[in-house]
Amino acid sequence: MHCPFCRHPDSRVIDSRTSDDGLSIRRRRQCPECGGRFSTVETASLSVVKRSGAVEPFSRDKVVSGVRKACQGRPVTDDDLALLAQKVEEALRQSGQSTLEANDIGLAILEPLRELDEIAYLRFASVYRAFESLGDFEEAVAELRAGRGEPNATEG
Numbered sequence: 001m002h003c004p005f006c007r008h009p010d011s012r013v014i015d016s017r018t019s020d021d022g023l024s025i026r027r028r029r030q031c032p033e034c035g036g037r038f039s040t041v042e043t044a045s046l047s048v049v050k051r052s053g054a055v056e057p058f059s060r061d062k063v064v065s066g067v068r069k070a071c072q073g074r075p076v077t078d079d080d081l082a083l084l085a086q087k088v089e090e091a092l093r094q095s096g097q098s099t100l101e102a103n104d105i106g107l108a109i110l111e112p113l114r115e116l117d118e119i120a121y122l123r124f125a126s127v128y129r130a131f132e133s134l135g136d137f138e139e140a141v142a143e144l145r146a147g148r149g150e151p152n153a154t155e156g
């Protein structure tokens with residue numbers, strides 16, 4: 001790791017810390033040449049292949065921004081969204097694949113979003129699963145009710 005200040009080709013690790021979720025390690029480093037301090041974050045790589053074929057690193061921020069719109073006006077906080085993105089990342093890592101398709105991300109979002117807020121889930125699913133008619137919504141609502149074990153329940 002080159003020093004970002006003087007480009008010295010070596011640096012010394014002075015502290016390592018695992019993040020709370022255990023998914024990354026943050027290292028404090030010091031340059032033996034100029035004494036400059038900087039930190040690096042190490043994570044197992046998780047890449048996403050976009051529809052265009054471009055590959056980019058998985059980003060929790062992108063999950064949050066993708067879901068935020070569906071959560072507009074709903075009682076969902078930034079903390080809820082951060083937790084959702086964390087669950088999505090954990091689920092994706094558990095899949096054992098290091099290269100994912102954009103589609104896999106959408107699928108991984110559906111489940112935790114349904115647990116978080118059913119209306120936001122319906123909005124997200126309507127875009128992601130390309131709902132075309134009221135029938136598609138009715139089907140998704142029926143799935144939600146079945147998931148709750150109350151197939152004949154009324155709204156609310």
Ligand SMILES: [Zn+2]
Pocket residue numbers: 003004005006007008031032033034035036
């Ligand atoms: Zn340096």
